[in-house]
Amino acid sequence: MRILTKWLRSFLPALAVDDAQLAEDLTLRGIAVEGIYDLGPGNGSLYEMDITTNRVDAMNHYGVAREAAAIYGVPLQPLDVALPEAQKAKAPFSVRIEAEDACGRFTARVLRGISIGDSRDWFPGAEVATYFNLLEQKFISNAVDATNFAWLAMGQPTHAFDLDKIEGGIVVRRARKGERLKTLDGMDRVLDPNDLVVADHAKALALAGVMGGWDSMITPETKNVLVEAAWFDPMAVRQTARRHGLHTDASHRFERGADFNAAPVASALVSRILLANGGTIEGELVDARIAALEQRTASRRPVALALGEVQRILGQTVDEEGITAAIVENVLTALGCGLASQQAGQPTGEDAEWLVALPSWRLDLEREIDLIEEVARVYGYNRFANTLPAYGAGVTALPWADHEAAVRGTLLAAGFHEAISSTFCSAAEAAGTAPQPAQVVPLGNPLSEEAGVLRPSLVAGMLGMIAGNLHRDVSDARLFELGTVFSGTTEKVVERPAVSFGAVGALPEQGALHPGRAIEFHDVKGVVEQVLARVQAAAAYFDHFSPEAGITPAWLHPYRSARVVVEGITVGWFGQLHPREAAARKIKEPVLVGELYLDRLYKLPLRRPAAREISRFQPVRRDFSLVLDRGIPWEAIDRALAELQLPELVEWRVREVFRDARLGEREYSLLLGATFQAPDRTLREEELQEYQARVAAAVGKAGARLRTQAQTQSQSALY
Numbered sequence: 001m002r003i004l005t006k007w008l009r010s011f012l013p014a015l016a017v018d019d020a021q022l023a024e025d026l027t028l029r030g031i032a033v034e035g036i037y038d039l040g041p042g043n044g045s046l047y048e049m050d051i052t053t054n055r056v057d058a059m060n061h062y063g064v065a066r067e068a069a070a071i072y073g074v075p076l077q078p079l080d081v082a083l084p085e086a087q088k089a090k091a092p093f094s095v096r097i098e099a100e101d102a103c104g105r106f107t108a109r110v111l112r113g114i115s116i117g118d119s120r121d122w123f124p125g126a127e128v129a130t131y132f133n134l135l136e137q138k139f140i141s142n143a144v145d146a147t148n149f150a151w152l153a154m155g156q157p158t159h160a161f162d163l164d165k166i167e168g169g170i171v172v173r174r175a176r177k178g179e180r181l182k183t184l185d186g187m188d189r190v191l192d193p194n195d196l197v198v199a200d201h202a203k204a205l206a207l208a209g210v211m212g213g214w215d216s217m218i219t220p221e222t223k224n225v226l227v228e229a230a231w232f233d234p235m236a237v238r239q240t241a242r243r244h245g246l247h248t249d250a251s252h253r254f255e256r257g258a259d260f261n262a263a264p265v266a267s268a269l270v271s272r273i274l275l276a277n278g279g280t281i282e283g284e285l286v287d288a289r290i291a292a293l294e295q296r297t298a299s300r301r302p303v304a305l306a307l308g309e310v311q312r313i314l315g316q317t318v319d320e321e322g323i324t325a326a327i328v329e330n331v332l333t334a335l336g337c338g339l340a341s342q343q344a345g346q347p348t349g350e351d352a353e354w355l356v357a358l359p360s361w362r363l364d365l366e367r368e369i370d371l372i373e374e375v376a377r378v379y380g381y382n383r384f385a386n387t388l389p390a391y392g393a394g395v396t397a398l399p400w401a402d403h404e405a406a407v408r409g410t411l412l413a414a415g416f417h418e419a420i421s422s423t424f425c426s427a428a429e430a431a432g433t434a435p436q437p438a439q440v441v442p443l444g445n446p447l448s449e450e451a452g453v454l455r456p457s458l459v460a461g462m463l464g465m466i467a468g469n470l471h472r473d474v475s476d477a478r479l480f481e482l483g484t485v486f487s488g489t490t491e492k493v494v495e496r497p498a499v500s501f502g503a504v505g506a507l508p509e510q511g512a513l514h515p516g517r518a519i520e521f522h523d524v525k526g527v528v529e530q531v532l533a534r535v536q537a538a539a540a541y542f543d544h545f546s547p548e549a550g551i552t553p554a555w556l557h558p559y560r561s562a563r564v565v566v567e568g569i570t571v572g573w574f575g576q577l578h579p580r581e582a583a584a585r586k587i588k589e590p591v592l593v594g595e596l597y598l599d600r601l602y603k604l605p606l607r608r609p610a611a612r613e614i615s616r617f618q619p620v621r622r623d624f625s626l627v628l629d630r631g632i633p634w635e636a637i638d639r640a641l642a643e644l645q646l647p648e649l650v651e652w653r654v655r656e657v658f659r660d661a662r663l664g665e666r667e668y669s670l671l672l673g674a675t676f677q678a679p680d681r682t683l684r685e686e687e688l689q690e691y692q693a694r695v696a697a698a699v700g701k702a703g704a705r706l707r708t709q710a711q712t713q714s715q716s717a718l719y
Contacts, residue, residue, distance in 0.1 A: 001051060003064055005044035007131050007153075011065035014074040019045040022068060029377050031058055031067050039134055046134065056256040057361040060155030070334035070378050079154060081268035084275065087112075089283030093226070094169025097288050102196045102236035103172040103208065104293030107263045110163060110282040111225045114274050116141055116218055128273075143218040143225065146273035156229060156258060156266035157250035159198075160274070161205060163224035165216045168201030172208060172230075179204055182214040183246075192243050196236045198228065209237035209254040210246050227270050229263035233293070235445065259361035260298035263287075298360035302340070305371050307352040313372050316385040323375065325352040331378045332356060332371065400497065400602045406534040407499055407598065408482060414527045415508065416480045416501060421461025423484070424451035429460035432581070433555055435597075439487040454486035454493070458500030459555055459595050463577070466502045466593070467585040475589070476505030478519075482598075497598040501527070501574075504591045521560055524574055524592045528564060531596065535604040540566045555581050555593070564596065566604070572596035612679075619677040622692055623655060626670045626704040627663060637672070640702040641695065648683065648691060651675040669707060672699070 005019045017025070023033035023045075035048035049064075057063045062079065069076040093110050097103050118139065128149065132139060137152070139145055143160045150158045175181075175191035181204045182188045189207075191197065196208040206212040209232035218225065237254040241247060264285060271281065307325050314323055329339055338357030358365050365371065376384070398404075408418065425433075426449060430440045434456035446452040455461065458481050469477040480501040488494040503519050525542065532540050543565060545551045547558035553573050561575025574594025582591060626637075634654060641652050656671035663669055676683055676691055696706060 001049050001059055002135055003047040003049055003061060004039075004131060004134055005047065006039075006134065007061045008065045008068065009044065011062060011077045012068055012074055013077065015068060015072060017072065023047060025071055026064070026067060028380060028382060029067060029071060031055070031064060043130075043134055053256050054364040056155065056253055057259065059253065059256075060151065060153060062154045063361070066334075066336070067378075070331060073330060073334070076334075079265060079269060081265055081272060083268055083272055083281060086281035086284055092283055093286050095286050095288045096169065096171050097290060098171060098173040099196055099236075100290045100292070102174075102233040103230060104233070104290045104297065105231040105260060105263050106170065106172055106288045107229045107267050108170060108286040109227045109267050109271055111227060111271060111274055112223070112280050112282050114143075114223060114225050114279040115277050116143055116220050116222050117277075118142070141218065141220075142274060142277070143222070146270045149273060150229075150266045150269050151249060151253065153269065154262060154266060155253060156262040157209065157253055158227065158229045158266050158270050159206060159212050159250075160218050160270065161212070161216045161226040161228065162218055162222045163226045164222075166200045166205065166226060167203070170205075170226075170228075171199045171201065173197060173199055175204060181205075181207065183207060183211045183244075184214060184217055185211065186214065189244055192240075195240045195243065196232065198230075207240055207244065207246070208232050210241045210244070210251045211248055225274060227267050227274070229267040229270070231258055231260045231263060231293070231297070238445070257297075257363040260294060261360040297363060300358050300366075302338075302355040302357050303366075303368055303371060305354045305356050305368050307350065309368065310372050310375055313369070314376050314384065316387055317379075318383050318385055323379065325350075327379060328352075328375055329354075331375050335359065335374060335378070336361065337371075400598075402606055403535075403598070403602045404482060404497070406606055407531055407601075410530050410534055411480045411499075411501065411527070414478075414530060416478045416503075416527075419462075419465050419479045419481050420483070421458070421465055421481060422451060423455055425453060425455045425460045426450045427452050430456050433457040433459040433553070434487075435553075436487060439489075441486050441488060441490060441493050444490070456487055457485055457595060458483055458498050459553075459593060462500040462502045462593060462595075463555075463581065463585060463591075466504055466591055467587055470504065470587060470589065476508075478503040497602070498595055499531075499598055500593070500595045502591060502593040504587075504589050518590070519592060521576060521592065524594060525562065528572070528574055528594065528596070532564070532566065532601075534607055535566075535601055536607050537566045537604055539568070540564075554578065566601065569600055570597075571600045615677050615679045617678055617680075617682050619650070619675050620683055620688060621673060621675050622688070622695075624672040624674065624692075624695065624699070625707040626672055626699060627667055627707050628670055628704045630666045630668055632703045634670075636702045637670075637699055637704060640698045641674075644694060644698050646691065646694060648676050648678050648687075649674060649695070650677045670704070 005022065009015055015022070019036060023036050027033050030052070032050040033047045034050050037046040037048070039046055051059050058067060066076055089110070093108050095106055095108050097106055118141070132145070135152070137148060147158045147160060150156055175193055175195040175197050177193050179191045180188060181191055181197070191204065197204040198206040198208050204213065205216045208230070232254050234255050234257050237251050241251040241255070264287065267285060275281070307328060310328055311323050317323060332339060336359030339354045340357070341354060356371055365374070412418070424443065424446070427440070427442070430453045431437050434440050436456070440456050441454040443452055443454065462479065462481060465479055466477060480499060482497070482499050484495050485498045486493055486495055501524070503524060505519065507517055507519050507523065542562040544562050552558055552561055555578055556573060557576040557578050561573065563570055564572040564574065572595055575592070577587070577591040577593050641649065652672060652674045654670060655673040658669040658671070660669070674695055676688060
C-alpha cells in the first residue's frame with residue numbers, strides 16, 4: 001500500500017526525523033517500507049509499504065502515524081471529526097441486525113440537502129485534495145471520495161446510500177434464496193442464502209462489507225444521504241466475497257479484522273466532508289450493537305503483564321538500564337493499551353504488574369507474550385544484546401525417534417526416496433482416502449478448495465507425487481513419506497504419525513544375470529515385511545477381504561491388495577492402486593501404494609540386532625525329510641523351531657519341496673536342512689543325536705512327521 005509522509009506529519013507535528021530515517025525505523029519495527037519516492041519540494045515522500053495481514057490496523061495513514069508516535073514518543077493528533085449540531089428528527093432512523101453472528105455493529109447517520117458533485121473544491125482544507133493528487137487517487141464525486149478518504153485516513157470502510165431509495169429502514173440479514181442484487185460494478189448477481197447483505201424492508205441494497213448496490217447508489221440527483229459505517233465478521237465477509245469472485249478495498253480490511261470502535265469516527269469523517277458544501281444532519285447517530293461480538297473484539301478481558309516476565313523473556317539490552325517499568329508503560333500506552341496496576345498503590349518498580357486493556361484495533365494481541373513482543377518491537381530489536389538464552393537441560397529425543405529412524409532407514413535401504421507433500425488436501429481427496437471419513441477436520445479459513453481440510457491420510461499426497469513424476473516422464477519412482485495425519489473434530493484434533501509409500505515402473509538392474517523388471521505386489525509386500533521386522537511382534541500376518549465386504553479402502557484394487565495385521569490390530573493397507581483412482585489422475589501404469597499407521601507400531605519395542613561371534617569350530621548339517629498336510633504352512637515349522645531356543649541350532653531352511661500322489665492326496669514332502677554349531681567346542685555325535693531328536697519333536701508338534709525309509713527310497717528312484 002502507499003503512504004504519504006506529508007499526511008503522516010499532519011498527525012505528528014512534533015516529528016523531527018527525516019523521511020529516510022522514519023522509513024528505516026518503521027521497517028525495523030515490522031512496518032516494512034519497501035520503497036521511498038521523493039514527491040518534490042513541500043510534498044514529502046511516498047512510501048511503498050508491505051503490511052502483514054495481521055496488522056490491518058497499520059493499513060492506513062493514521063495507523064502508521066500511531067506506530068511512529070510510539071517509536072519516537074511524540075504526541076499523536078486526533079482525527080478532526082467535528083460536526084455541526086444535528087437537527088431534531090421526528091423518529092430515529094430504523095436499523096435492525098438480524099444476522100447477529102456476522103454483524104457486530106452498524107451505525108447510520110442521515111444527511112439532508114447534500115449537493116453531489118466534484119469534490120476537489122469541497123473537501124475541507126486544501127491538503128485533502130493534495131493528498132489525493134499525490135496518491136494518484138481518482139476523483140469520482142464528493143460522496144465516493146469521502147468514503148475513500150475515510151479508509152485511506154483511518155482504514156475503516158464506509159458506504160453512502162441514496163436515502164430516498166431506501167424503503168423503511170435498514171436490516172442486516174442473510175440473503176433470501178433466489179434473491180438478486182445488481183452491484184456497483186454493473187453485475188446482476190444471484191445471492192446465496194449464506195451471503196450477508198445490507199437491505200431495506202423490501203430488498204437487498206449491498207453485499208455487506210464487499211460492495212454496494214446499483215439501485216441505491218449516489219447519483220448527481222441525490223439530495224439525501226445515509227452514511228453507513230459498520231463492523232462485519234471477517235469470515236462472513238470473506239465467504240461472501242469468494243462466492244462472488246470479488247476482492248475490494250472494503251473486503252480486504254474486513255476479512256482481516258476491522259476496528260469495532262472505528263465506525264462512529266469514520267461516519268463523522270465522511271459526514272464532515274459531505275457537509276462541506278451545505279446540508280444538515282437529521283437526528284443523532286443510530287448505533288446498533290451486538291453485545292456478544294463487542295465482547296469478543298472491543299471489550300476483551302484485560303491481560304496480566306509482569307515486568308519480571310518482560311525482562312526474563314527479552315533479556316539484556318545494549319542500554320545499561322534495560323527494560324524498565326517506564327519503558328513498558330510508555331510503549332503500551334502509545335500503542336493504545338490501557339494500563340492499570342494489579343494492586344492499588346503498587347509502586348512501579350522491579351515487581352511492577354499491570355492489567356492491560358487491549359485496544360479495539362489490535363485483534364492480534366491476545367496473550368501476555370503478545371504484549372512482550374510489542375514492547376520488544378517498539379523498543380527496537382537492534383537494541384538487545386547478542387546473547388544466547390540459558391538452557392540447563394540436555395537435548396531429549398522424542399519417545400518415538402528411534403522407531404521413526406528405523407522405519408526411515410529400512411525404506412531408504414529398500415531403494416525408496418523420502419518425499420514431503422502438503423499437510424492439507426481437498427475434501428474430495430480426504431473423503432476418498434480417510435480411514436474414517438466422518439472424522440475429517442475442515443479448516444476454518446482455507447487458502448483454496450484444494451487445501452480445505454487437514455489430511456486424514458498420506459495416500460492423497462503420495463498419489464499426487466507419483467502422478468507428478470509420471471507426467472514429467474519419470475517412469476520409475478519409489479517414494480515414501482513420514483508425516484502426521486489428522487482426525488477428530490474442529491474442537492478436538494487428533495494427530496497420529498503414519499508412513500505412506502508408492503512405487504511405479506521397473507526395479508533397478510542388478511547385473512547381466514538379473515535385468516530390471518516391473519515392480520509388482522510381492523516386491524512391496526517384502527518391503528512391508530522388512531519394516532515389520534524392525535519391531536518385536538508376537539504375530540504379524542497379511543489377509544484379504546472380498547470386494548463385497550466393503551472393508552478394503554476405496555483407493556486399493558479389490559483383488560490386488562492386502563491388510564497388514566500385527567498382534568491382532570490393523571496397522572495398514574497396501575496393494576495396487578484402484579483403476580478408478582488411476583484414471584482420475586491420468587495414470588496408465590500400474591502403481592503400488594500403501595500406508596502404515598505408525599502410532600500402532602510405535603507401541604511395540606524395537607528389535608535390536610545382536611552380533612554373534614563367528615565360531616571357529618566346524619558346523620554340522622543334518623537333513624530332515626518331513627511329510628506335512630497341505631494345510632500346514634512353512635510358518636508353523638519355522639515358529640516351532642524358533643521356540644526351541646536351542647543355541648547350537650544356528651540355521652534352518654527349506655532345501656526341497658516334493659509332491660507325489662503316493663504321499664497322500666493332501667500331503668507334501670519337505671526337506672528341512674538344519675545346521676548345528678557350538679561357539680566353544682566341536683559337537684560330539686551324542687550331542688547331535690540329542691539335538692536331532694529335539695528338532696524332530698518340535699516339528700512333530702507342528703504337525704509334521706518324518707518320512708519312512710521306503711518313502712525316501714521311492715522318492716530317490718524318481719530322481
